[in-house]
Amino acid sequence: MSTNISKEKRERLVQKINAIKTYISSAVQDENTAQLLTYISDIEKDIKGKKYGLVFEEHREGIDELLENNLPVLTEDTDLFIDNGEQMNFLIEGDNLASLKLLEKTHKGRIDLIYIDPPYNTGHEFIYDDECVGSEDSYKHSKWISFMAKRLEIARNLLSDNGVIFISIDDNEQSNLKLLCDSIFDNNNFVGTIIHQRAKGGGQAKHIVKGHDYIHIFAKRIGNLTLSRRKEIEITSKMKEINGHFYIKNDDVIRKTFGKYDKTMDRRCFYEELLQYKGEKKKKEVDQKIATGEYFLEERNGMPVICEYLPVEGARAKLYSIIKVLSEEGKKELSDLGITIFDYPKPLSLIEQLCDTNNNKNCTILDFFAGSGTTGHAVMKLNAEDGGSRKFILCTNNENNICRDVTYERIKRVIAKEDYKASLKYFKVDYLPISDKLYYEYADELLLHIRELVELENGINFNGNAEIAIVLTEKELDDFTQNTPETCKTIYVGHDVLPTEEQEKIFAKRKIKVNVIPEYYYRDLEG
Numbered sequence: 447m448s449t450n451i452s453k454e455k456r457e458r459l460v461q462k463i464n465a466i467k468t469y470i471s472s473a474v475q476d477e478n479t480a481q482l483l484t485y486i487s488d489i490e491k492d493i494k495g496k497k498y499g500l501v502f503e504e505h506r507e508g509i510d511e512l513l514e515n516n517l518p519v520l521t522e523d524t525d526l527f528i529d530n531g532e533q534m535n536f537l538i539e540g541d542n543l544a545s546l547k548l549l550e551k552t553h554k555g556r557i558d559l560i561y562i563d564p565p566y567n568t569g570h571e572f573i574y575d576d577e578c579v580g581s582e583d584s585y586k587h588s589k590w591i592s593f594m595a596k597r598l599e600i601a602r603n604l605l606s607d608n609g610v611i612f613i614s615i616d617d618n619e620q621s622n623l624k625l626l627c628d629s630i631f632d633n634n635n636f637v638g639t640i641i642h643q644r645a646k647g648g649g650q651a652k653h654i655v656k657g658h659d660y661i662h663i664f665a666k667r668i669g670n671l672t673l674s675r676r677k678e679i680e681i682t683s684k685m686k687e688i689n690g691h692f693y694i695k696n697d698d699v700i701r702k703t704f705g706k707y708d709k710t711m712d713r714r715c716f717y718e719e720l721l722q723y724k725g726e727k728k729k730k731e732v733d734q735k736i737a738t739g740e741y742f743l744e745e746r747n748g749m750p751v752i753c754e755y756l757p758v759e760g761a762r763a764k765l766y767s768i769i770k771v772l773s774e775e776g777k778k779e780l781s782d783l784g785i786t787i788f789d790y791p792k793p794l795s796l797i798e799q800l801c802d803t804n805n806n807k808n809c810t811i812l813d814f815f816a817g818s819g820t821t822g823h824a825v826m827k828l829n830a831e832d833g834g835s836r837k838f839i840l841c842t843n844n845e846n847n848i849c850r851d852v853t854y855e856r857i858k859r860v861i862a863k864e865d866y867k868a869s870l871k872y873f874k875v876d877y878l879p880i881s882d883k884l885y886y887e888y889a890d891e892l893l894l895h896i897r898e899l900v901e902l903e904n905g906i907n908f909n910g911n912a913e914i915a916i917v918l919t920e921k922e923l924d925d926f927t928q929n930t931p932e933t934c935k936t937i938y939v940g941h942d943v944l945p946t947e948e949q950e951k952i953f954a955k956r957k958i959k960v961n962v963i964p965e966y967y968y969r970d971l972e973g
Contacts, residue, residue, distance in 0.1 A: 456493050463490050500625040503588035507574070509541050510596075516877035517888070518544040519895035520902070523872045524909060526850075528858060532867035533829070534905040535822065537857065538841045539849040540875025542814040545841040546600040548875070549812070551967055552903035553839075557604040558809035560611040561800055561821055563792055564594060567618050573845070591622055597814065598630050604812065605666040610637065610673065612800050613662045614792070620660045627664050637663035637671065640765070642796060644773040661769075661800070673803045674762040686755050693755035762805060771796040780818055783859045788852045791818035798824040807834030816840035819853040826857075826866040837905055871907065873898055893918050893940075899967050900938050917943060918963075927952050934958055941965040 467486050470479050520538070538545045549557075565572040567590040569581030574593060579586045601611060611631075615623050628636065645657035665671040686693040732752065735741040743750040776791040797820045801811055807829075813821035825838040840857075842849045857870055878895075880888055897908055897916050908916055912933040917923045918940040926937070927949045936959045939945070945953070945960070953960055 459493055460490060463493070499629050500591065500622060502591045502622075503585055505574075505585065505589045505592040507543075507593065509543050512877060513544060513547065515879065515881035517880050517892065518548055519876050519878050519892065520548060520873040520898035521876050521895065522898055522901075522909075523874060526854060526870075526872035527907070527909065528861060528868075528870040529907070530861055530867060530869050532869065533835055533837045534869050534871065534901075534907060535825075535837055535857075536839045536871050536873060536902055537816070537819075537822070537849070537854055538839070538873045538875065539844050540841070541843055542841045543597055543600075544875045544877075546597060546604070546814060548899070548902075549604055549839070549841075550600055551964075552899055553604050553810070553812075555604070555606055556810060557812045557839075558606050558609050558806055559801060559804055559811045560601055560605065560609070561614075561797060561811070561813050562601075562611070562815045563614040563813075563817060564815045565590075566616045568616075587619070587622060590619055591626055594623070595626060595630070598627065601812075601814070602630055602666065607667050608670040608672075608804075609666040610671055610804060611664050612640075613664075614642070614659055615662065616659050617656065620662070624662055627662060631664040631666070635665045635668045637665055637668065637673070638765075638767065639663065641768045643768060643770040644793075646772065672805070673765050674805055675765050675799060676802060677761040677763040685758065691757060694758050694761065695753055695755055765803060769796060769799065776818075776820065779820075779823075780856065783856055783863070785818070785852055785856055785859075788818045788848070792820045794820055794824055794827065797821050798828055801825055801836070802828055807832060807836060810837050810839070812839045812841075814841040816842040816853050817848070819856040822853075822857050822870075823860050826860065826864070826868050829868070830864065830866055839902075869907070871901065873902070896940070896963065896967055900963060904938075904961075914938070916963075919943065923949065930956060930958075936961065938963055 463486055467483060470482050470486070473479055518540075538548075567579065567586060569586070570578060572579045572586075572590060572593075574589050579589055583589070605611065613623060613627070624636075624639075640661040640663065642659045642661055643657060644659055645655075663673075685695075732741060736743060740754065742753045742755060744753050745751070771793045773790060773793060775795065776793040779794050780786070780788060780791045801821070801824050811821065811825055816822070819840060822838045822840050825836045828834055829836055840853060842853055844850060854870075854872060860866065861868055861870070876895075878888055878891060896918055900916060901907060906914060908914060912931050914936045915926060915931070915934055916938040917926050920943055923939065923943055923945060927945075930952060934956065937953070938961045940963050942965075952958075
């Protein structure tokens, strides 16, 4: 039996602490002794705490203090609104920690897939509190982990129960990121790590050509997760063609229908032999599937053989742990749109593959390190290919005007170039001072930013839209009911705005759906 030396050391420390506590308890009790006992209890609690996991020096960012004294709000740059019908997507400019806190109000448990490509902490690109964390910084790893931990904890809250997160990283922090995610998402929800082969060269490498990155994958609840990839299949003469659609034979029909191969069974799947082996119950199941066309009987050597054909369109397969997509493709894709001021954009095909893995054409996808906007581009491309209605939310700061000049510009240009049926709202994070203020002192100003949250949560646009309306005060409600547009179908009403009986009759007569805006949008900091 192994001996836990660390546990023995902790137990000896706890014994010493208890001796000190006993001594202090026997002394004359006053404010000082009470305070000392509190200190000792805190130390004991820390010693007894969890001892396996990532150990790092927790650091505080400037954004932490900003969020303590200010409430983040959203404002829209209406001049940048892209109205192209279909899905409403969102681009949020600002510190992504503030953006994530706002998304906790609108999308908690509602994000199906997250992809992020955070700074890799290579010593020249990770900006922490307006300063680049260099390779010589003795706390460079702790600063990076502190930075990521706060954002990933919120990311977990945003994921739906069948949601999944993909995180790109390289050798500098991949091991720390794995341990951090084990703690936040639970190591039991670790799906696996994909190797992204991004380069072929490397003639200048000293020892090893590092031509790959990693993509760590974690589920919200792994038991609910199903991942797959589109299967590329070449049309051949061996396939069946039915009504203009091609079908491929499923070689796993034996295992699916009859269980694992048995040495006593003929592996050619002869109908009579297998049914005799499995019995009458199985015969009824197989006959029913033959009747519905799910199974076919084909003649082979004069005997009927059970076959199953699957449609080639939409055929899926398991994910593979290595993806080969060269990074130079990403730079060319951006350059083809006339954008040349961004280094190392992720290749479109890589992100498209990841966004398609949950096989959900109606999902919401988040990228809070949006960079050049590859994720938004990939989502629109997927929708155009398979008729999906996926939606994206992108978050990025505006360092060097990246959000306005790169992320937004890419989405705008690709929509125009490909005629994608997608719309985009451009929001900016602003801050409302609340330090030393009571709720009623800033409530009116906060009210001015509620409509953006309603639009974000519901994927809608109030501007110039006669089919929907929003009222946040009793006066606005009175004005609306006196001049209700004939085309209005839905109205969003503040939680503390109570329609009169007469107003409710107007809504019912006009068949207007009433949605109450959640109280937590603007009262979570009250008091």
